[in-house]
Amino acid sequence: MVKDMYSVQSKSKRLFCFILSMMSILNGYSLFFLKGFSLAMIISSFYAVYSFILYLLYSSRPKGHRIKETNMTFICVVLVLVAISLIALLSYPNTISIQPVLYDVSKLTIWVCFVTFACRLFFDYDLFVKYMIRVAIIATLYIVLQYLLYYILHKNVPNAFNFGIILPYSDKYLFSFSTSGSYFRPGSFWLEPAFLGYYMNCLLAICFFDPDCINRNTGFKVSTVTFTACLSVILSLSTGAIGIMFVLIAIYIYRRMQKVAIIGFATIILLALFGYYIISSGIYLKWGNIGNNIGSSIYKIQHLNTNGRTGDSFGVLSNLEGIQKVFGIGIGNDTEMFSLSLGKYMNSITTIIVWTGYLGIIIFFIGWNSIFRKVRGSIVCRILLIIFALDGVFSAIYFSAHSFAYLSIILYSNITIKSAEKNHNIKANSGRLKTILENIDKG
Secondary structure (H helix, E strand, C coil): CCCCCCCCCHHHHHHHHHHHHHHHHHCCEEECCCCCCEHHHHHHHHHHHHHHHHHHHHCCCCCCCCCCHHHHHHHHHHHHHHHHHHHHHHCCHHHCCHHHHHHHHHHHHHHHHHHHHHHHHHCCHHHHHHHHHHHHHHHHHHHHHHHHHHHHCCCCCCCCCCCCCEEECCHHHCCCCCEECCEECCCCCCCCHHHHHHHHHHHHHHHHHCHHHHHHHCCCCHHHHHHHHHHHHHHHCCHHHHHHHHHHHHHHHHHHCHHHHHHHHHHHHHHHHHHHHHHHHCHHHHCHHHHHHHHHHHHHHHCCCCCHHHHHHHHHHHHCCCCHHHHCCCCCCHHHHHCCCCHHHCCHHHHHHHHHHHHHHHHHHHHHHHHHHHCCCCHHHHHHHHHHHHHHHHCCHHHCHHHHHHHHHHHHHHHHHHHHHHHHHHHHHHHHHHHHHHHHHHC
């Protein structure tokens, strides 16, 4: 019998799904002797190489690896964007710095191989969601503890810890909570609170649009998980994550509660009016640190064009001139080309534009639309595609391990569900056949 490369032992899938559910957190840590590489990058590198070797060994066999249509679209889009960025890069030989270029190309290669091969081989939708819920509940309890200890006992509980051999990716997170300006803003186990919000929004989308997955084998009620996710998003104080959460809620009300849409719409209007009153009256200024948090979010929105990843990031595009606007300046070439440390201010969308020009971002959205059409059988995948696109406006999520949760579900949830249904049908048919044979023997 030909060995099916997807007949992976359940322990391997469990381990992979557990690690995958932790990737967003592990992205903030590194080994003490490899400070330039996050734990998430090291682990994904191992899985990328291992799964690619399996692909080469079994792809030619009848039951071997086959790249699915949606995945092929994903690969093609990435390859085209990389090709454009490399051509653009060669157009500016005097500005090329080899180290950042090699780092970005290597990182992108590992990222694509991990999503294409490792997730295809080891990802199990139900298992992943099961672990994701447990991570979400523990993370929510921890961020609530951070708030309580800070406001009641005035104690700071950090987002990250030094474990000796494993330490935070950046020293500034070592013994203090994450801050933005002068106000308190914890992030649970995430070094950047916004990524806690994006992680929870991914889970919230599953709660709203695939509740059966929560009910199947997680042991938790959908309402409990939904409350947990919403609470974490709000406590993250991420303007982008909170905005996306309300987008999810609005879509849910429209799809699931059309009979009471008027009530839902009226509630949103009342909340908006109440929020406007708080902002216009300035009453929040009397609320101490909580008021400072609200004030900072308001400031970001009011000064969107000059503040944060969302606004300031798009201001970077003004540095592009002439043909650069069409083809970009090449992958990893932004710092050298502009003689500025722009990387930390660039979100995913502006990174694509700077690296590949407006031609690249057009190709990106053509690919996004193609995948959106091909996953039409899964509403949760379509919703995740929408919020993943929005995440790219607020953060650099596309080029980090924070994207793995979204991409795994979008590309492979249908495959694992169909596989589970197939196995269930096989077991059911085997049971019926056994009963028939027993009846024949008795006869």
